[in-house]
Amino acid sequence: MKPIRMLLLCAVFTASTAAHAEIYKRVDKEGRVTYSSEPIKGAQKLKLEPLPTVPAPRMPAPRSNESKRSSEESAFPRVDKATQQRRDDKRLRILEDELASEQQALEEARTQLKVAEDTPQVYTAADGKTYRNMAKYEETVQAAQENVRMHENNLRAIQTEIDNLK
Helix, strand or coil: CHHHHHHHHHHHHHHHHHHCCCEEEEECCCCCEEEECCCCCCCEEECCCCCCCCCCCCCCCCCCHHHHHHHHHHHCCCCCHHHHHHHHHHHHHHHHHHHHHHHHHHHHHHHHHHHHHHCCCEEECCCCCEEECHHHHHHHHHHHHHHHHHHHHHHHHHHHHHHHHC
């Protein structure tokens, strides 16, 4: 901890030499180091060399959006229209396959939700009576509802991708 504190203090005091402050360092009998900008009894005045400074690099003047866009486009690799069309068609087929599989998963999730809602969770006590376990029932139904919501969200996302592609 002491080296970090010492390093931090040195950095702060070194940076403050630009303000032409005099820095004093005092080490007491227990080895604790104290830095101050005011003279302290038993302290030594530190002679710190100013830090070398480097001017900030000049930023190029902002360009208009049109010239910025054209330079970005020229740096980006180009493909011909036929290649891009093949890529788009392949992506569309993949997305349509994902859409069909997600629709099937949604139907299965809805079936599982219906089963979870229609199946009461029961247990038999030591006395032989049957009781409903509402906490487990609600937990099962909630998990099934969350599964349905997840598949519905996935369907919306896939459909959005397909719409953006067309």
